[in-house]
Amino acid sequence: MRRFRPEAVPESAIAALLRAACRAPSAHNRQPWRFHVVRDAAGKMALATAMGDRLRADRARDGDDPDLIRQDVERSSTRINGAPVLIAVCLTLEDMDSYPDERRNRAEFLMAVQSTAMAAQNLLLKAEATGLAACWVCAPLFCPRTVQTALDMPDSWQPQGLILLGWPAEPGRKRDRKPLADIVTGLAT
Numbered sequence: 001m002r003r004f005r006p007e008a009v010p011e012s013a014i015a016a017l018l019r020a021a022c023r024a025p026s027a028h029n030r031q032p033w034r035f036h037v038v039r040d041a042a043g044k045m046a047l048a049t050a051m052g053d054r055l056r057a058d059r060a061r062d063g064d065d066p067d068l069i070r071q072d073v074e075r076s077s078t079r080i081n082g083a084p085v086l087i088a089v090c091l092t093l094e095d096m097d098s099y100p101d102e103r104r105n106r107a108e109f110l111m112a113v114q115s116t117a118m119a120a121q122n123l124l125l126k127a128e129a130t131g132l133a134a135c136w137v138c139a140p141l142f143c144p145r146t147v148q149t150a151l152d153m154p155d156s157w158q159p160q161g162l163i164l165l166g167w168p169a170e171p172g173r174k175r176d177r178k179p180l181a182d183i184v185t186g187l188a189t
């Protein structure tokens with residue numbers, strides 16, 4: 001769901017979503033997820049502008065059509081500024097284990113990614129149960145430093161995604177999923 005009504009989302013509802021997020025399982029129960037909530041127009045604009053600048057620069061370097069770049073930047077900006085609430089979903093490795101070798105550090109990093117994604121899924125499910133609409137946007141992964149700076153977040157918070165949140169402006173579209181037969185092995189049909 002990417003279009004929202006302008007009504008405010010109560011602070012208590014956002015807190016309930018975040019509490020549900022934090023009930024997720026996590027590797028060693030280290031709870032590596034971190035969340036930064038943005039509700040004010042200036043904060044959204046700062047983020048949209050900074051991310052838009054990076055998107056424009058990346059696509060210009062790719063040699064893309066300037067009109068398409070402009071449309072893409074506008075679309076991104078409209079979405080970010082149009083959401084009543086933004087939640088930047090981050091992870092931190094502060095409490096994760098650390099090893100002398102890259103192989104195990106990589107595994108530990110992936111555990112933090114997986115745990116944080118599970119927390120985000122909880123948040124999305126709680127939003128759905130509350131009648132709120134939400135959409136996970138992956139763009140922060142392409143410009144983590146930009147997001148940290150725009151939102152004044154600690155260096156150790158690694159942005160994983162941005163959740164757009166608000167009351168739904170439309171029923172939304174049910175998207176298909178691949179049939180089980182295409183994605184599962186070992187299940188008798």
Ligand SMILES: Cc1cc2nc3c(=O)[nH]c(=O)nc-3n(C[C@H](O)[C@H](O)[C@H](O)COP(=O)(O)O)c2cc1C
Binds near residue numbers: 175
């Ligand atoms: C890791 C991840 C990244 C996503 N990034 C975006 C995104 O950048 N923009 C967007 O509009 N939707 C994004 N989505 C939402 C997917 O497009 C959406 O979940 C998918 O099309 C299936 O639709 P449904 O969740 O409504 O069933 C993302 C979802 C995930 C899990």
